[in-house]
Each structure stands twice: as structure tokens, then as C-alpha cells.
Amino acid sequence: MALQHFLLLILISFLGAEAKIREITNLREVTIVNKCNTTIWPGFILATGQVNEEGFELKPEESGIIKFNVGVALIWGRKGCSFDPSGRGNCTSGDCGGLLRCVKQHFPVPPVTLVSLFLNIEMDMYGISLAGGFNIPISILPYGNSSNECKSVSCNSDLNKACPEELQVRVNGRTVACKSECLAFKTPEFCCIGNGGYGTSKTCRITNSSRVFKETCPTATVHGYGQEMFTCYRSNYLIRFC
Numbered sequence: 743m744a745l746q747h748f749l750l751l752i753l754i755s756f757l758g759a760e761a762k763i764r765e766i767t768n769l770r771e772v773t774i775v776n777k778c779n780t781t782i783w784p785g786f787i788l789a790t791g792q793v794n795e796e797g798f799e800l801k802p803e804e805s806g807i808i809k810f811n812v813g814v815a816l817i818w819g820r821k822g823c824s825f826d827p828s829g830r831g832n833c834t835s836g837d838c839g840g841l842l843r844c845v846k847q848h849f850p851v852p853p854v855t856l857v858s859l860f861l862n863i864e865m866d867m868y869g870i871s872l873a874g875g876f877n878i879p880i881s882i883l884p885y886g887n888s889s890n891e892c893k894s895v896s897c898n899s900d901l902n903k904a905c906p907e908e909l910q911v912r913v914n915g916r917t918v919a920c921k922s923e924c925l926a927f928k929t930p931e932f933c934c935i936g937n938g939g940y941g942t943s944k945t946c947r948i949t950n951s952s953r954v955f956k957e958t959c960p961t962a963t964v965h966g967y968g969q970e971m972f973t974c975y976r977s978n979y980l981i982r983f984c
Contacts, residue, residue, distance in 0.1 A: 770861050771886075771978040772808045772815065776800035778984035782878065783820040785836055785844045785854075789813035797829065797842035800983075817857040818850050819878035819983050821918060835877045835911070835918040853911060853919040855880045855897060857981060858969075868979065869895060869971040870962040872955045875909070876901040877919035879984045884977040892974035897959035898984075904958075909951055923949045924965065934965050 776782045783799045788810045798806050808815075822834030829842035839848030850856070853875020859882075860867040868882055881896035902910075905920035912918065924933035934946035948956075952964040963970040 769809055770812060772810075772817070772859070772981060773805055773885075773978070774800065774808065774817070774981045774983070775805040776802055776983045778802060778878065780821065781823075782983050783823045783833060783836075783842070784817065784981075784983075785820050785838050785850055786815060786817045787838075787844050787846055787849070788815045789846075797844065799823070812861045812863055815857075815859040815861065816850075817859065817981055818854040819880065820850075821878065822913065834913045852925055853877055853921045857882060858971075859979065860971075864976060866974045866977060867971045868974065869969060870897050870959070871969065872897065872901075872959065872962050872964050873922060873924065875911075875919060875921040875925050876905075876955065881980075881982040883980040883982065884974045885980055886978040892977055893961075893972050895961045895972055897962045899958045901955065901958060904954060906951065920951075922955070922965070923951045 774784045779802055781799055781801050783797065784806065785797075786808060788808070800806055818836050820833040820836035820838070823831060823837075823842075825831035825842045830840055831842065832840050836854045837851045838844035841848060844850070854877050856871045856874065857880060858869050858871060868884075870880060870882065876897070879896075879898045879900055881894065881898060883894045884892035901920050902917045905917055909921040909923065909926050910917045911921060922932075926932075930940045931947055932949055934940050940946060946965060949965075955962065955964040961970060961972075
């Protein structure tokens with residue numbers, strides 16, 4: 743499926759980045775702030791060693807900082823979590839193997855609003871993907887260095903409220919996430935993969951959900967074909983939930 747291919751490409755990027763930058767120390771900073779009216783547990787997987795390796799929770803208006811060497815980072819939000827003192831538990835949305843501290847062996851369970859950061863010695867790349875669906879509004883705001891020349895990227899609207907019934911993920915009567923049609927139906931035409939000739943920019947069909955996702959969040963990637971990425975020169979980043 744396209745989502746699996748997308749995550750596989752990210753994993754390959756992780757492994758490649760790890761091999762290339764193992765000897766490089768260039769500490770970068772990502773600030774995560776929770777502007778939602780509920781507690782969020784940030785999920786993050788980093789290709790290189792980070793300073794604060796433990797997971798954490800953010801109550802409304804709280805923030806936290808992740809520091810790590812240049813490399814690849816995936817960041818997303820988790821909701822409805824409960825963990826025991828050993829850091830094991832579960833989340834109703836965005837779970838990563840039932841762990842407070844996410845690890846590379848456990849990608850987030852979709853649907854999640856996924857941030858990708860490819861932080862390099864010089865030029866960074868970053869973006870938001872809805873290819874696997876949506877769970878929490880999120881924004882990327884570069885800061886520091888040449889960030890005044892860098893584009894902020896956001897998906898601020900709560901797509902769960904407009905999610906078609908067949909794409910909803912519901913827990914205790916509430917919609918906690920919205921699947922993409924690729925994730926829900928797993929067919930080549932919805933996932934924009936090669937079988938049947940759907941794997942090109944000309945044949946990748948705009949679906950109902952991808953149209954709504956793109957109209958609401960125009961700077962986000964909405965399907966598995968192609969990744970909407972933006973560039974910035976050696977910035978730090980603010981990741982804002984809601």
C-alpha cells in the first residue's frame with residue numbers, strides 16, 4: 743500500500759541518515775507546544791541520538807524541547823493516553839507500540855497528522871503529511887538563523903469534524919481521527935500505486951477525502967504519490983498542536 747511504501751521510504755532515509763552523520767555533531771532544537779484544550783503526548787522518532795530520550799506529556803499551553811543531531815525526525819501527536827510507571831500503556835490515537843517513548847521499531851498507528859523533518863548540515867526539508875489520515879491539527883514554524891525566509895506550514899483545521907462516517911475512527915462515541923481513503927479501502931486507485939496504472943501524477947485520482955484535505959490544508963501532502971516538502975537553511979523549528 744502507498745502508506746506502507748511511504749513509511750518504508752522514511753525508514754530507509756533513517757538508516758541512510760544514521761550512517762552518513764554518525765560522526766557529525768550539530769545539535770538542533772525542536773520546540774513542541776500544545777495549544778489544544780486537551781493533553782497531548784508528543785510522539786517522535788529520531789534517526790540520531792537525542793538529548794531528552796524519554797517521552798513526555800503536554801497539558802494545554804505547555805511546551806517541551808527536543809534536542810538532537812542533524813538527521814531525520816518524525817513527529818506527531820497522541821491523544822487519550824495512559825501509561826504505567828514503566829512507560830507502557832496505550833493511546834486512543836497515534837499509539838506507537840504502547841510505549842511512552844516511541845522507538846524506530848514502532849511507527850505511529852495511522853491515522854495521524856505526521857510531521858517529517860530532514861535536518862541537514864546546510865539545507866533542511868520539512869513537511870506535513872495526511873497520506874495516512876488526520877488526528878490532530880499541527881503546524882511547523884521555523885525560527886532562528888534564516889527562518890524569516892522560510893515558509894510556515896500548517897494544517898490548523900480539525901478535519902475530524904468534517905470526516906465522512908466511513909473514514910471515522912471512533913472511541914467512546916467520539917471521532918478521534920479521520921482515515922484517508924487509501925488507509926480505509928486499500929486499493930490502488932485510492933493509494934496511487936502502480937497496479938492498474940495509478941502510480942503517476944497524471945493518473946493519481948483526487949478522491950473525496952484528499953480533495954477536502956487539500957482544500958483545508960493546502961501545504962500538506964494528501965496522498966502517497968509525491969511529498970509536499972519545503973526547505974529552510976539550518977533553522978530550529980516550533981511544532982504547534984492546534
